[in-house]
Amino acid sequence: MNQGGKIRVLVAKPGLDGHERGAQVVAYGLRDAGFEVIYTGLRQTAEQIVSTAIQEDVDVVGLSILSGAHLSLTRKVMDGLKAQGADDILVIVGGIIPDPDIQKLKDMGVGEVFVSGTPVSAIAQYIASAVSTRKNAG
DSSP: OOOSSSOEEEEEOBTTOOOOHHHHHHHHHHHHTTOEEEEOOSSBOHHHHHHHHHHTTOSEEEEEEOSSOHHHHHHHHHHHHHHTTOTTSEEEEEESOOHHHHHHHHHHTOSEEEETTOOHHHHHHHHHHHHHHHHHHO
C-alpha cells in the first residue's frame, strides 16, 4: 500500500464490457477531488489489473463492471491480489450490480459496492475514509 501523500486509485474495466463512460466520469471526478488516478482503459484481464495495481503502488482498485460478470471478474482480481501478497489494497466495485450480489461481493472482501448513479462525491468520501482507517490500523 502506498505510504506517500495522495491516495492512489486504479480505475479498471475488467472483462469484455465496452462501456467506459461511467468509469471515465468516476476517474475524472476522483482526480478533481484530489486523488491520484490511473485509468487502465477497456477490456483488461484480472491479471493485468493486479499487475498494474502492484506496479503503480495503489491504495485502491476500483472495478467498473456493467457486463453482468461482476462476481467472477471480481473474484479473479481478489484472488490475484491475494496471491501477490497485495490483499491490503482496498477493492471497490461499481456498475450495474443486482442487490442480491452486493453482499456476495462484500463477502469476497470488497470494501464497498457503488451502483450506477452514485455521486462521485460519495465514492470519494468513502475512499478517503476507508484508506485513512486502513493506514492508521497498519
